Each structure stands twice: as structure tokens, then as C-alpha cells.
Amino acid sequence: xxxxxxxxxxxxxxxxxxxxxxxxxxxxxxxxxxxxxxxxxxxxxxxxxxxxxxxxxxxxxxxxxxxxxxxxxxxxxxxxxxxxxxxxxxxxxxxxxxxxxxxxxxxxxxxxxxxxxxxxxxxxxxxxxxxxxxxxxxxxxxxxxxxxxxxxxxxxxxxxxxxxxxxxxxxxxxxxxxxxxxxxxxxxxxxxxxxxxxxxxxxxxxxxxxxxxxxxxxxxxxxxxxxxxxxxxxxxxxxxxxxxxxxxxxxxxxxxxxxxxxxxxxxxxxxxxxxxxxxxxxxxxxxxxxxxxxxxxxxxxxxxxxxxxxxxxxxxxxxxxxxxxxxxxxxxxxxxxxxxxxxxxxxxxxxxxxxxxxxxxxxxxxxxxxxxxxxxxxxxxxxxxxxxxxxxxxxxxxxxxxxxxxxxxxxxxxxxxxxxxxxxxxxxxxxxxxxxxxxxxxxxxxxxxxxxxxxxxxxxxxxxxxxxxxxxxxxxxxxxxxxxxxxxxxxxxxxxxxxxxxxxxxxxxxxxxxxxxxxxxxxxxxxxxxxxxxxxxxx
Numbered sequence: 299x300x301x302x303x304x305x306x307x308x309x310x311x312x313x314x315x316x317x318x319x320x321x322x323x324x325x326x327x328x329x330x331x332x333x334x335x336x337x338x339x340x341x342x343x344x345x346x347x348x349x350x351x352x353x354x355x356x357x358x359x360x361x362x363x364x365x366x367x368x369x370x371x372x373x374x375x376x377x378x379x380x381x382x383x384x385x386x387x388x389x390x391x392x393x394x395x396x397x398x399x400x401x402x403x404x405x406x407x408x409x410x411x412x413x414x415x416x417x418x419x420x421x422x423x424x425x426x427x428x429x430x431x432x433x434x435x436x437x438x439x440x441x442x443x444x445x446x447x448x449x450x451x452x453x454x455x456x457x458x459x460x461x462x463x464x465x466x467x468x469x470x471x472x473x474x475x476x477x478x479x480x481x482x483x484x485x486x487x488x489x490x491x492x493x494x495x496x497x498x499x500x501x502x503x504x505x506x507x508x509x510x511x512x513x514x515x516x517x518x519x520x521x522x523x524x525x526x527x528x529x530x531x532x533x534x535x536x537x538x539x540x541x542x543x544x545x546x547x548x549x550x551x552x553x554x555x556x557x558x559x560x561x562x563x564x565x566x567x568x569x570x571x572x573x574x575x576x577x578x579x580x581x582x583x584x585x586x587x588x589x590x591x592x593x594x595x596x597x598x599x600x601x602x603x604x605x606x607x608x609x610x611x612x613x614x615x616x617x618x619x620x621x622x623x624x625x626x627x628x629x630x631x632x633x634x635x636x637x638x639x640x641x642x643x644x645x646x647x648x649x650x651x652x653x654x655x656x657x658x659x660x661x662x663x664x665x666x667x668x669x670x671x672x673x674x675x676x677x678x679x680x681x682x683x684x685x686x687x688x689x690x691x692x693x694x695x696x697x698x699x700x701x702x703x704x705x706x707x708x709x710x711x712x713x714x715x716x717x718x719x720x721x722x723x724x725x726x727x728x729x730x731x732x733x734x735x736x737x738x739x740x741x742x743x744x745x746x747x748x749x750x751x752x753x754x755x756x757x758x759x760x761x762x763x764x765x766x767x768x769x770x771x772x773x774x775x776x777x778x779x780x781x782x783x784x785x786x787x788x789x790x791x792x793x794x795x796x797x798x799x800x801x802x803x804x805x806x807x808x809x810x811x812x813x814x815x816x817x818x819x820x821x822x823x824x825x826x827x828x829x830x831x832x833x834x835x836x837x
Contacts (some may be wrong), residue, residue, distance in 0.1 A: 301648050303605055304332060307619060308345040308360065308643035309636050316638050321345070321358055321371065323653070326604065326621070326646060329633040333654055335371045337378060339363065342528075342599060343390040343432050343484075345643040348397035348676065350650040355675035359400060361388040368402075372675045373650040379675075385410065385422070385683045389429050394439035397676055399456070401442055403430025409444060410681075411459055416693045417679035419686075421459045423469050425452055434485045440492035441472065441511075445482030451475040451499050453511060455492075465685070473514040477573070479503045486531045486538070498538060500526040506540050506550075508569065518569025520550055521578045530601035530610065539610060540579075541598040547612065548579050549590035549627075592627050594620060602644040613641030 303326050309319035319339040323332040340360040350356040350373060357379070358371040366387045370380035388402040393414070401411045407426035412419050426446035434443045435456075442454045452471040459469055472493070480503040488496040493511040500506045502525040508517045524542035531538040541547045553565045569575050597615040604611065609630070610622040617636035622629055649656070652673040682689070 303646055304649045305602075305611060305619065305633075306347055306358075306643070306645050306647060307613065307636070307641055308338070308340050309617065309639035310339045310341055310363075310642045312615070312638065312640050319639050319642075321360065321643075322636070324619070324633055324635075326609070329619075329631055329635075331635065332649070332656065333373070333376060335376060335378075338369050338371075340642055341389075342642045343392075344388065346391050346393040346400065347645060347647065348393055349647045350652055350673070353673065355652045355673050356397070356650060357676060357678055359391060359393060361391045361402065363387070368681070370678050373653045374673075374675065376654050380678055380680070382680050383683065384681065390431060390433050392433040392435055392442075394435040394456075395437055396439055398439070399435075400681070401433050401435070403433050403444060403446075405429040407446060407448070409433070409442075409454075411442070412681045413693075415677045415679060417681045418690050418693050419682040419684065420690075421465070421469065422685065425454070425469075425471075426450060428481075431482055432485050434487050434497075436487045436492045436495055437489055438491050443485050443487060443497060445485045445499060447481040449476070449478040449480055449482060449501065449503075451478070451482055451485065451497075451509075453493075462690075465687070473511065475499065475507075475509055475514075475516070477507060477516050477519075478505065480525075483525075483527055484529045486529050488531065488535050489533065496535070498529055498531055500529050500540060502526075506538075516573050517575070518571070519573075519576045521576055522548060523580060527598060528601045530603050532603060532607050534607065539592075539601055539603075541601055541612070543597045545594040545596050545598060547592040547594065547598065547601070547610075549592070549624075550579060551590070592622060599641050600644045602646060604646050605648070611644050611646065613644045615640045617641060619644065 305324040305326050306321065307324065308321045311317060311319055318337050321335040321338055321340075323334075324330065325332065335358065338360040339362060341363045344361040344363065346359040348356045348358075355372055355374055357373075360369045360371070361367075361384075362369065364387075366384040368382040368384055368388070368391070369378055370382060372379050384402070386404055386406075386408075388410075389405050391400065391402045393400050398414060399411060399420075400414050401409060403409050403425075407424055407428055407430060408422065409425040409430060410419060410422045425444055426448050428447035430444055430446050432445045435441070436443070440456055442456060442459070444452050444454070446452075452474050454469060455472045458464060458472075478499065478501040480501050482499055482501050484500040486498045488498075490496070495511060496517070497509050497511060498506060499509065504522050504525055506520045506522065506526055506529065508520075509515070510517050520540070522540060522542070524544055524546060526540045527543050528541050529538060530541075536553060537549055537551045539547055539549055552568050554568050556564055556566050569577060592610075592612075594612055594614065596618065598612060599615050600613040602611040602613075603609070603624075608624055610624050612620045612622065614620070617634070617639045619633035619636070619641060620629060621631050621633075
């Protein structure tokens with residue numbers, strides 16, 4: 299199977315005369331266009347993508363800037379799939395890595411969170427004092443990070459937002475990061491489970507800050523000569539790119555060569571000293587900084603790094619997509635098919651097998667045009683405009699069951715394979731009408747003793763066997779009690795006999811006998827059965 303990496307970009311018009319923008323898929327190697335989804339004009343941080351995976355087709359969410367509308371597209375059709383009416387206009391939108399939840403921020407500082415499959419609004423709260431500029435889920439979908447015009451960065455635990463018991467309470471953030479002094483422009487979450495992951499935040503105050511969520515502390519501050527607009531972070535967290543609107547892209551390495559001459563390890567981490575640790579990045583004065591500077595000479599709107607971490611993709615306000623080699627900073631190619639528009643979103647992904655107009659990777663060359671529809675699209679339901687507790691309690695979510703292997707590939711000796719084959723022989727309706735008798739009969743297959751190894755013992759015979767063993771244990775306990783009583787009686791009899799004989803011996807004393815001899819000792823060892831000879835001495 300040949301896997302192909304593609305570029306997904308979103309465009310927005312720079313003027314009213316330009317017309318609406320589009321979402322376009324390009325080949326990352328040649329720049330050719332694979333597919334185009336029109337009638338959308340999402341701004342920066344207002345496009346979210348869920349790729350095709352796990353046997354379900356992906357989708358694209360695009361929040362429109364001038365209307366309280368969200369457009370939904372899927373890869374199987376080049377037309378608008380669904381138009382969702384929102385409670386108000388969204389300034390940013392994001393989707394978690396699993397495609398289960400969508401979060402949106404507004405210009406008034408409010409945040410909404412919905413379940414995509416059911417459309418249920420789980421929460422809506424005033425998170426910031428001013429506009430929410432960016433929202434990001436952590437990679438494990440356990441937390442939501444928000445950045446605002448009020449210069450604050452808040453981290454929200456998803457479990458607390460979805461908790462039924464806290465729906466009437468104002469959510470409290472897991473932590474609030476307040477070291478920035480001007481509006482936050484971009485946020486990136488590092489790899490790892492929440493809260494052990496790190497995050498990068500960029501601001502108009504010319505700084506990029508690295509935070510540790512587990513301790514709620516600032517690790518390092520990187521100071522730049524210009525305000526930072528967007529960030530791109532390598533998946534291995536070795537380096538990141540910070541771009542400003544003047545066209546400057548700074549590469550910041552998070553590891554450096556050790557200064558010790560005889561150090562065993564040649565590299566060490568950069569920063570980590572806390573609030574006082576400030577690293578200044580000057581692209582003009584220092585020689586090393588100039589080597590890590592990429593000049594685009596156009597206003598930069600978005601950045602992305604390829605799946606292989608070898609290419610840097612740069613989107614500009616003039617509609618150009620420039621692809622650079624990260625190792626050499628050499629410009630490899632330019633995609634210029636979007637002139638007159640602004641690039642508002644860039645990301646890379648594997649080519650979807652259900653992409654419109656293309657043959658599926660899992661289908662043969664002789665497949666029919668309708669074969670692509672065999673991949674169901676992940677369900678997207680219109681979002682609620684207000685919270686409804688009743689709908690939340692009664693809502694149902696459609697899920698995709700994992701594909702089952704064919705009966706011919708199973709091991710016939712496996713009881714699990716036997717039950718699976720029985721279930722697959724029933725239709726879908728019959729499966730949901732599974733009776734109690736059938737369940738008990740099939741369950742007997744699993745509780746079968748491993749054989750009682752092939753003796754054919756059923757669940758009923760097993761129950762009788764258990765009863766038989768329990769009665770046998772009771773008899774053994776009764777016999778054990780009788781044996782213990784006999785043993786105690788014997789012991790008491792022997793002890794009393796020994797005590798009586800000892801008292802009688804002491805009554806005679808150690809005097810002389812009638813025949814003129816003196817008895818010294820008369821010992822009788824009952825335990826060994828040995829009779830000792832009586833010793834006599836002449837008086």
C-alpha cells in the first residue's frame with residue numbers, strides 16, 4: 299500500500315471583490331490539486347480537520363467569520379455536507395484528536411463545547427474578559443487550552459467540563475498562565491499525557507514561553523525582535539519555529555552543545571531555569587541566529603511541519619504556500635494557485651482513501667464508483683444552540699463496531715471463535731433481539747471447563763459437580779471433628795494415668811524393703827516401652 303502525504307490549506311478573501319475562499323488539498327511533492335471544497339472563508343484558527351481512520355471517513359469544520367455558521371465537509375463529496383447554525387459567531391474553533399468534541403471561542407471571551415456525534419452542548423461559559431484567539435486540545439484530549447486578547451492562557455480539564463454535577467457552576471480552570479503582557483496569538487501542545495505535557499505560547503509582547511503544566515510553572519522565555527504571529531513545533535520537541543508578520547521565521551533549538559570539553563553527553567537542554575531564564579533571539583546581530591533565520595519577505599499567516607519533520611510549510615497573506623527544507627532552509631517549491639487570497643490554515647495528512655475522485659487504497663482497480671461509499675462518514679449532528687438537560691440525559695451516539703474476521707480464518711477449537719461465528723450468523727435485527735435462553739446457552743460455551751478436557755460436561759453438570767464436591771467437603775469436616783474428639787479423649791486418659799502413678803510412687807517414699815535391700819529407682823518409660831532393671835545395693 300502506497301501512502302501519500304498531502305497538504306490541506308484553507309483560504310480567505312483579502313477583499314470583498316475576491317469572492318469566497320475554499321479548502322484545497324495539494325500534493326506536497328508536486329503542488330498539484332487533488333480536491334477543492336468551495337464556499338468557505340474561515341479565518342485563522344477557525345478550521346479543524348479530522349482525518350479518515352479506523353474505518354470511518356473524516357470531515358472538515360470551518361467557522362465563518364461574518365455569520366454564526368459552521369460549514370461541514372467530508373472527503374467523499376466536493377460539496378457542502380452540512381451547515382450548522384451556531385449560538386453566535388466564533389472567533390476560533392478546534393476538534394480533539396479523536397474527533398469526539400468540538401470547542402469554539404467567541405469575541406466576547408465565551409467558550410462552547412459540543413459533542414460532535416450527537417450535537418449536545420456540554421458547556422458554555424465566560425472563560426476570558428476579551429476575545430478568545432486560539433483554542434487547542436492536548437494530544438490525549440484530556441484538556442483544553444485557551445488563549446485570549448486579555449493576555450491570559452487558561453487550561454481546562456475536559457472531565458470537569460463534561461461532569462453532570464457541575465453544569466450549573468462556573469468552571470474553574472486547572473491552571474491559569476498569566477506571564478504574558480499582551481494578547482496571546484498562538485498555542486501549541488507538546489506530546490504526552492495531560493498534565494505531564496508542555497505547551498508553547500506566543501504573544502504580541504515579542505515573546506514565546508515554554509510552560510510545564512504538571513507544576514504550573516514557566517520554564518523558559520524566548521524574546522524576539524518582532525511580535526510573534528504563529529508557531530510550529532517539531533513532534534520530537536527538538537526545535538520550534540516562530541514567525542512574525544514581517545516575514546521573519548526564527549528556528550529555535552531546544553538543545554545545544556555542551557560547553558564542557560570532556561563532557562560524556564554532547565547535548566544539553568536549553569533553558570528551564572524559570573521566570574528569570576530569558577533567551578534573546580536576535581536575527582540580525584548574532585551569526586548563529588542569522589543561520590537559523592528564514593526570510594520570506596511577505597506577511598506570514600500560518601506555519602506547519604510535515605509528517606516526516608523534514609519540511610516546513612509557510613502560508614502567506616498573498617496566497618502563496620512555500621515549502622522549505624528544515625535542515626538546509628532551502629526553498630524547495632512554491633504553490634501559487636491561491637493568489638488574491640490569504641492562507642489561513644495549513645496542515646499535512648495522509649491522503650484519505652475515500653477522497654472524492656480518487657480510487658481507495660483498500661479497493662482494487664476494478665472496483666465500482668460506489669465502492670468508496672463503503673467507508674461510512676463519521677457522524678456529525680447539528681450543534682445545539684443552548685444547553686438542554688433532558689436531551690443530554692436521553693441522547694444516543696452512533697458508534698462504529700470493529701470489523702470482524704471471516705469464519706474461515708478462525709480457529710475452530712476456540713470457544714471464542716465459536717461464539718463469534720454464532721453471532722455473525724444472525725442478522726442485525728436478530729442480534730438486538732438476543733433472548734435470555736440464547737444468551738445462557740452461548741454463555742455455557744465460555745464456562746465450559748477446559749476439559750474437564752473434552753468430557754462433554756455442560757453447564758448443568760458443572761453445577762451438580764459443584765454440589766457433590768460441597769457435600770463431600772461437609773463429610774470430611776464431620777469425620778475430622780470425630781477424629782479430633784477421639785484424640786482428645788486418649789490424651790486426657792493417658793495424662794490422668796501418669797499423674798495417678800506419680801502420686802502413688804511418691805507415697806511409698808525412698809525407705810528400705812523387708813528383705814534388707816534399699817530400692818533406689820524404679821523407672822518405667824511409657825513413651826519408649828523400655829523396662830529398666832531394678833538396681834539393688836547391699837545395706
